[in-house]
Amino acid sequence: MHIDTLSIARDLRAAELSPEHAEAIAAAIGRSVNEGAASKADLESLRTSIDVKLDAVKHELRSDLEKLRSQLTLSLVGSQVAIAGIVLAILKL
Numbered sequence: 001m002h003i004d005t006l007s008i009a010r011d012l013r014a015a016e017l018s019p020e021h022a023e024a025i026a027a028a029i030g031r032s033v034n035e036g037a038a039s040k041a042d043l044e045s046l047r048t049s050i051d052v053k054l055d056a057v058k059h060e061l062r063s064d065l066e067k068l069r070s071q072l073t074l075s076l077v078g079s080q081v082a083i084a085g086i087v088l089a090i091l092k093l
Contacts, residue, residue: 005030
């Protein structure tokens with residue numbers, strides 16, 4: 001964001017402030033706005049950082065889902081084997 005400090009100083013001088021005071025106030029306003037505002041580069045850096053972290057989280061979630069899928073498959077197979085064993089035991093009786 002660009003602040004026209006010269007225009008601010010002129011307005012303050014027109015309001016009968018001394019040139020020194022007007023320029024000091026305008027400079028302070030310009031510094032405070034420029035120091036507190038994020039630049040496009042700041043925002044792009046933040047976006048890149050967020051994208052990297054998001055990709056890491058996605059990868060971790062995919063890995064966790066794959067582990068859960070494997071565990072669930074093993075549990076289902078184990079349950080089916082146990083049920084088959086119970087059915088065979090009942091048939092033998």
